[in-house]
Amino acid sequence: MSAALTEEQQALQETAAAYLASHANARASRDGDQALWQGIAELGWTAVIVPEAFGGLGLGLAEAAVLLEESGRQLSRSPLFSSVALAHPLLVRCATDTACQRLLPAMAEGRCTATVIAGPGLSPFVGAGELDIRARRDGDGWVLDGLACQVLDGDTADMALVVARLEDGGMGLFEVAAGLAGVTRSPLEAWDLTRPQAGWQLDGVRLAAEARLDSPGSLDDGLAGALAATALLLAAEQVGGAARCIELTVAYTRERQQFGRPVATFQAVKHRCAQMMVHLESARSALGSALAANSGAALDEIAVARVQAAEAYRFCAAEAIQLHGGVGFTWEYDPQLHFKRAQWGRQWFGTPDAWRAAVADRVLGQTADASEDARHPSAQHAAAPVHAIDEQAFRAEVADWMARHLTGRFEVLRHRGGPGDETAHSELRREWEQVMASGGWIGLGWPRAHGGRELPVSLQVAFHEEYARAGGPGRMGHIGETLLAPTLIDFGTPEQQQRFLPGIREGTAFWCQGYSEPGAGSDLAAIRTRCWLEDGKWHLQGQKVWTSLAHESEWIFVIARSTPGSVGREGLSFLLVPLNQPGVEIRPIRQMTGEAEFNEVFFDDACTAAECIVGAPGDGWKVAMALLGYERGLSTLGQQMHFSHELQLLIDAARARGVDHDPGIRRRIADAWIGLRTLRANALRIFARGEAAVGPEALVYKYAWSN
Ligand SMILES: Cc1cc2nc3c(=O)[nH]c(=O)nc-3n(C[C@H](O)[C@H](O)[C@H](O)COP(=O)(O)OP(=O)(O)OC[C@H]3O[C@@H](n4cnc5c(N)ncnc54)[C@H](O)[C@@H]3O)c2cc1C
Known part of the structure; x- marks a missing residue:
């Protein structure tokens, strides 16, 4: 996973x-x-x-x-x-x-090296009719004829495994030693110098019966799958190449001086490197997910890995050339070698577009003119993902519970309250949180000591997926459950944990996040909201903005400046503040959707108890950043599942309007599907790493999700 x-x-x-x-x-x-x-x-x-x-x-x-x-x-x-x-x-x-x-x-x-001849570009989408080599019976043995123009390592391999077209239109697998009479090899001058190729001409090559290697039906069942496995390993190679392009580029731009400083210090250069990383880490996640699947739905996963890795490698290699400036264009520097290998890799084992087409077939159905042969392995082999038995039982339990509870007056909540629809049925959705709590579905990953179920990550993911599949509404309590609760568990006092966690777990206390201010957005450390201890209470003066769900919340966690005159990350504190008090005013801000999910929150001598500080005074930045780590990882999974539903609506709309055969629409839908699968793979990677750790995949996930 x-x-x-x-x-x-x-x-x-x-x-x-x-x-x-x-x-x-x-x-x-x-x-x-x-x-x-x-x-x-x-x-x-x-x-x-x-x-x-x-x-x-x-x-x-x-x-x-x-x-x-x-x-x-x-x-x-x-x-x-x-x-x-x-x-x-x-x-x-x-x-x-x-x-x-x-x-x-x-x-x-x-001791023996082999290569494969199995049609142009060794594509899993090539049918028997497109094979280059033909085989006919010759007594007990066989005779092979034909020309394979590009054979990988064809100049040095000891033998080729040849998939040939038989006289009856079927396929056979043959062992052809390089030195046999009738085999002529012609080394090619290839674009990618690191990957030698040769043409193989077979003229009446006679083979003994034992040179036929396949068993009846094994190629029909296995050839596309074997080549798809190779495509996956090619994706791994491309991930390595893309990673190297970034390493080379970062090293070079750190060393190369222009305008009196290393070019790596220019933000425009940093952003291009960051974009390379976004591509690389997405491909790495997709690859990991496909390798973990390895059976069942593997061909779907391979399509995602194949497309992402091919695109990442090309992008990173092209950027590496540009960011090396003039030397990037020279023979001596390595980016050109990567670029050529990246270009080579796009043409083999199914082009990215061929894999996208397979994805489109999978999600939209085949086009009227698509043949019924082995062209579309992902459609043929697609199966339900393989899950452990207990996970399947757990999924069934969630699905059953949802079917029994998201019904009656809660029926209207189906698929509502997702991104862009956050204000829908908010009262009823608050009630729904309590129904969820009664089923024990809040705090799935929390430790048992804090009233959670301590479920492994795989089951938490399974829950979110089944919840979304059943049309579960956007969660009103997610800020408390997935952001504040882990922060309190890690940094809070036992009293704070006992006081605040039960309300979150029972779906009765709703929280919002008070970080951003008019003058502190990307530069969060520019916070100006002040807080001070007086008469045994914390007092707050200042303004927060873009505060999601403040109008639906009882509490806000706030980062505020507790040390007068401090600047930046120093002198900040993390406070838990009740919203229902005279010193707090909440003004909704209308969003592009026409609804008002976020707000301005004004503090005019608002108060909270002295003990409602998480960490010590001055620890605010540390606590606030830890909380953002949870946000990058966990809190968005439920929301991203809603995107799957949106994609399904798009697919339905394309069908209803009769544009589902349009190649442009098919490609866009395939890309959206691949993007969603990649997002999921990224999320799974984060979870597997541990909730608190923030690695590159977490940054990339947040970036991709927001965009
Ligand atoms: C739907 C929504 C919900 C939100 N909910 C909450 C919430 O609940 N609580 C909360 O505290 N905040 C919330 N936010 C606020 C969000 O965290 C901020 O919008 C974000 O931190 C960016 O700050 P800003 O809007 O002031 O943009 P700015 O910082 O003004 O940035 C404007 C643009 O300039 C770019 N930029 C800024 N500085 C640099 C730089 N040094 N180099 C390159 N580019 C730069 C930014 O990337 C952005 O594209 C929400 C925002 C949205 C859109």
């Missing part, structure tokens, strides 16, 4: 990074590195996904992805991709046990 690496994967990554950095830096990769392959084999990477029964390590795609990512980072020039990412998955999925027993042990030891 996450992109977090296991300890073994972490160790593999560290070994791979160290080995490739010392043996396969980009400079060596231009000329090839003879010793590299031997080292790779000795390290056991060639055995990674080969099953133990055939002399391999029997690990999964996730481990292979770790290797490919590092190899992509270093632009290493070796048969790693064509063997481990391409040939091995094809054999494992489509060859008979006898064939695997004969071929895979030598491959696992790196």
